[in-house]
Amino acid sequence: xxxxxxxxxxxxxxxxxxxxxxxxxxxxxxxxxxxxxxxxxxxxxxxxxxxxxxxxxxxxxxxxxxxxxxxxxxxxxxxxxxxxxxxxxxxxxxxxxxxxxxxxxxxxxxxxxxxxxxxxxxxxxxxxxxxxxxxxxxxxxxxxxxxxxxxxxxxxxxxxxxxxxxxxxxxxxxxxxxxxxxxxxxxxxxxxxxxxxxxxxxxxxxxxxxxxxxxxxxxxxxxxxxxxxxxxxxxxxxxxxxxxxxxxxxxxxxxxxxxxxxxxxxxxxxxxxxxxxxxxxxxxxxxxxxxxxxxxxxxxxxxxxxxxxxxxxxxxxxxxxxxxxxxxxxxxxxxxxxxxxx
Amino acid sequence: xxxxxxxxxxxxxxxxxxxxxxxxxxxxxxxxxxxxxxxxxxxxxxxxxxxxxxxxxxxxxxxxxxxxxxxxxxxxxxxxxxxxxxxxxxxxxxxxxxxxxxxxxxxxxxxxxxxxxxxxxxxxxxxxxxxxxxxxxxxxxxxxxxxxxxxxxxxxxxxxxxxxxxxxxxxxxxxxxxxxxxxxxxxxxxxxxxxxxxxxxxxxxxxxxxxxxxxxxxxxxxxxxxxxxxxxxxxxxxxxxxxxxxxxxxxxxxxxxxxxxxxxxxxxxxxxxxxxxxxxxxxxxxxxxxxxxxxxxxxxxxxxxxxxxxxxxxxxxxxxxxxxxxxxxxxxxxxxxxxxxxxxxxxxxxxxxxxxxxxxxxxxxxxxxxxxxxxxxxxxxxxxxxxxxxxxxxxxxxxxxxxxxxxxxxxxxxxxxxxxxxxxxxxxxxxxxxxxxxxxx
Numbered sequence: 001x002x003x004x005x006x007x008x009x010x011x012x013x014x015x016x017x018x019x020x021x022x023x024x025x026x027x028x029x030x031x032x033x034x035x036x037x038x039x040x041x042x043x044x045x046x047x048x049x050x051x052x053x054x055x056x057x058x059x060x061x062x063x064x065x066x067x068x069x070x071x072x073x074x075x076x077x078x079x080x081x082x083x084x085x086x087x088x089x090x091x092x093x094x095x096x097x098x099x100x101x102x103x104x105x106x107x108x109x110x111x112x113x114x115x116x117x118x119x120x121x122x123x124x125x126x127x128x129x130x131x132x133x134x135x136x137x138x139x140x141x142x143x144x145x146x147x148x149x150x151x152x153x154x155x156x157x158x159x160x161x162x163x164x165x166x167x168x169x170x171x172x173x174x175x176x177x178x179x180x181x182x183x184x185x186x187x188x189x190x191x192x193x194x195x196x197x198x199x200x201x202x203x204x205x206x207x208x209x210x211x212x213x214x215x216x217x218x219x220x221x222x223x224x225x226x227x228x229x230x231x232x233x234x235x236x237x238x239x240x241x242x243x244x245x246x247x248x249x250x251x252x253x254x255x256x257x258x259x260x261x262x263x264x265x266x267x268x269x270x271x272x273x274x275x276x277x278x279x280x281x282x283x284x285x286x287x288x289x290x291x292x293x294x295x296x297x298x299x300x301x302x303x304x305x306x307x308x309x310x311x312x313x314x315x316x317x318x319x320x321x322x323x324x325x326x327x328x329x330x331x332x333x334x335x336x337x338x339x340x341x342x
Numbered sequence: 343x344x345x346x347x348x349x350x351x352x353x354x355x356x357x358x359x360x361x362x363x364x365x366x367x368x369x370x371x372x373x374x375x376x377x378x379x380x381x382x383x384x385x386x387x388x389x390x391x392x393x394x395x396x397x398x399x400x401x402x403x404x405x406x407x408x409x410x411x412x413x414x415x416x417x418x419x420x421x422x423x424x425x426x427x428x429x430x431x432x433x434x435x436x437x438x439x440x441x442x443x444x445x446x447x448x449x450x451x452x453x454x455x456x457x458x459x460x461x462x463x464x465x466x467x468x469x470x471x472x473x474x475x476x477x478x479x480x481x482x483x484x485x486x487x488x489x490x491x492x493x494x495x496x497x498x499x500x501x502x503x504x505x506x507x508x509x510x511x512x513x514x515x516x517x518x519x520x521x522x523x524x525x526x527x528x529x530x531x532x533x534x535x536x537x538x539x540x541x542x543x544x545x546x547x548x549x550x551x552x553x554x555x556x557x558x559x560x561x562x563x564x565x566x567x568x569x570x571x572x573x574x575x576x577x578x579x580x581x582x583x584x585x586x587x588x589x590x591x592x593x594x595x596x597x598x599x600x601x602x603x604x605x606x607x608x609x610x611x612x613x614x615x616x617x618x619x620x621x622x623x624x625x626x627x628x629x630x631x632x633x634x635x636x637x638x639x640x641x642x643x644x645x646x647x648x649x650x651x652x653x654x655x656x657x658x659x660x661x662x663x664x665x666x667x668x669x670x671x672x673x674x675x676x677x678x679x680x681x682x683x684x685x686x687x688x689x690x691x692x693x694x695x696x697x698x699x700x701x702x703x704x705x706x707x708x709x710x711x712x713x714x715x716x717x718x719x720x721x722x723x724x725x726x727x728x729x730x731x732x733x734x735x736x737x738x739x740x741x742x743x744x745x746x747x748x749x750x751x752x753x754x755x756x757x758x759x760x761x762x763x764x765x766x767x768x769x770x771x772x773x774x775x776x777x778x779x780x781x782x783x
Contacts, residue, residue, distance in 0.1 A: 087437055089441075089463050090438070091441065173612070173613050175605075282608060282610055289754050289762060290754075306430055306434075307746045312782070
């Protein structure tokens with residue numbers, strides 16, 4: 001930033017340096033061309049100023065918007081998290097110090113939500129990525145109508161969370177839902193998908209898996225198609241079969257992509273909100289009667305907007321932020337090790 | 343992540359596009375939910391002044407044609423209704439807008455569970471409507487709920503929810519029970535436990551696939567609606583764990599939850615809606631606003647099979663208010679509209695269409711449900727039954743966290759016993775933990 005400040009400061013004295021020269025459209029018009037020789041002239045200063053300041057001007061909209069809608073709310077949330085703030089009286093904030101955080105530390109609901117976020121994240125991310133690789137591998141073969149298949153893969157992702165969850169909720173309905181009806185034929189007793197501990201987490205995960213597998217598959221597919229074919233040819237010459245080619249050529253070449261999808265999915269899993277909220281029905285923010293599928297996102301929503309305790313909700317938001325930072329650091333370390341091993 | 347340049351660049355572009363679409367799609371998805379309902383205003387649009395009214399759920403004003411009627415009477419006014427389907431979305435949104443002093447509608451609806459919070463924390467954000475109307479029109483307790491300690495009335499009562507029991511006559515007959523509505527009412531009069539006891543009778547010879555009642559929570563809410571002690575005392579102290587009302591309603595709900603007489607549904611969710619048309623439960627606690635609901639969800643198959651009997655005790659469940667925020671741009675016009683909408687004549691019209699019960703007693707003498715509705719409920723004297731209940735409802739005190747406490751008891755405590763097979767003691771302690779979390783204890 002310092003260099004731009006200097007650049008900004010410079011034009012001021014230049015005003016009297018070249019009183020005669022017209023600061024007109026001409027100067028701006030070929031400002032990007034070769035600077036005229038006499039370097040101390042006003043025009044060249046303008047040129048230099050333009051070169052230095054313009055990039056900042058062009059990227060400014062993002063940072064201004066990020067500041068207004070990202071940074072300020074973030075800092076304001078931090079401020080809230082140190083106060084006792086009720087939704088119904090936002091103007092009356094009383095200093096609470098770290099009470100909200102201490103409260104979370106000793107709250108069963110918070111740890112429960114953290115645990116659920118982790119387990120739901122695990123049972124949704126792992127199968128999702130494995131399936132995505134398998135599907136991408138299949139799509140990578142020469143297929144008739146391959147574009148159709150690829151578009152179809154993306155449709156679940158294009159469906160809104162609300163629509164998808166509504167359908168799944170009906171499928172998982174314990175009384176008259178299709179899944180229990182199918183289980184009945186295999187001789188399994190109906191499962192109360194929403195109220196059972198593992199059943200509900202499985203159900204929520206299945207919605208996530210359904211929505212995101214195709215998306216990840218397409219990313220893998222794009223990366224697979226960038227793998228040079230001669231690698232496969234030489235592997236085939238060495239006598240490697242399809243499976244061996246997949247294991248020893250495709251997977252290693254996909255490693256950076258896999259890492260990318262793992263990071264994106266992990267962030268998505270940490271912020272999981274819409275699916276469990278809608279799956280839970282009318283009191284969805286509780287995540288079931290025993291909080292069995294309440295994620296951190298839901299717990300924050302419940303505290304802030306249902307119970308109206310914005311201070312505590314802010315503390316949860318910041319805890320989530322810190323958890324994501326830790327995840328990012330772990331990811332960074334993994335990436336480094338991976339690169340070294342290559 | 344930097345490998346060969348061409349690939350990583352392509353991958354980068356793909357990732358960027360993917361990330362962008364994620365944002366866009368997510369934006370669309372979260373917005374689209376309420377959009378459908380928001381633009382269902384009163385039509386018109388010719389007037390010079392547009393008044394907006396923010397409501398939740400089905401308020402019945404549009405259905406009863408009140409907006410069109412008012413616009414005909416006042417050609418310079420046009421009315422637009424902004425509906426948010428879910429109360430738990432509507433209320434936080436309204437609270438933040440009130441405090442920001444912008445974005446509120448000219449008239450805002452307030453649910454009975456939130457009215458105390460509004461009175462205690464938002465009174466300066468509302469116009470004192472007490473000065474504008476004849477306060478004696480309203481039931482005393484209804485008016486008191488929206489009035490501050492220093493006598494400022496921040497909102498006018500719309501409907502109330504006097505209680506009855508709606509029951510399937512055909513199922514009662516098959517189970518060998520009394521089907522006459524007055525004799526039935528006499529059997530359980532005075533005590534909800536008698537109603538629950540009849541449930542045990544019903545289950546002995548229940549038609550296959552049917553239960554006595556839709557859910558234990560509905561019995562809890564109905565019974566609590568007749569108690570004078572709820573979660574708060576009249577000074578605003580929270581007393582839920584000592585409240586005699588909560589205890590007796592809880593005990594009745596526990597009998598229901600542990601004795602196989604409940605269909606174990608959650609009210610207002612899809613399976614519950616479907617159960618009406620499949621006739622899988624025989625009775626449902628029936629505040630006046632439930633009448634229209636049953637008629638809609640049971641459909642033609644239920645016509646003439648439903649009947650209405652007086653509830654064990656006079657009770658109230660639900661009901662709303664409308665207030666005029668001081669932040670509104672057209673206060674004078676909004677006050678006039680709010681007055682008109684809540685006047686006894688208009689409340690009677692909403693009852694005729696939607697069976698939402700008036701909070702103004704002078705309307706009671708002239709109440710007439712639609713002929714369709716009367717036929718649907720076996721010619722039961724609906725207006726009479728609800729009026730009788732409305733007149734003897736005890737005064738109840740609500741608190742700022744009334745709704746979350748209620749949800750903790752029904753959707754955690756009762757549901758754990760009903761659907762997860764926990765014992766009543768376990769359910770109670772789960773609800774206790776939850777309420778402590780709600781109250782920040």
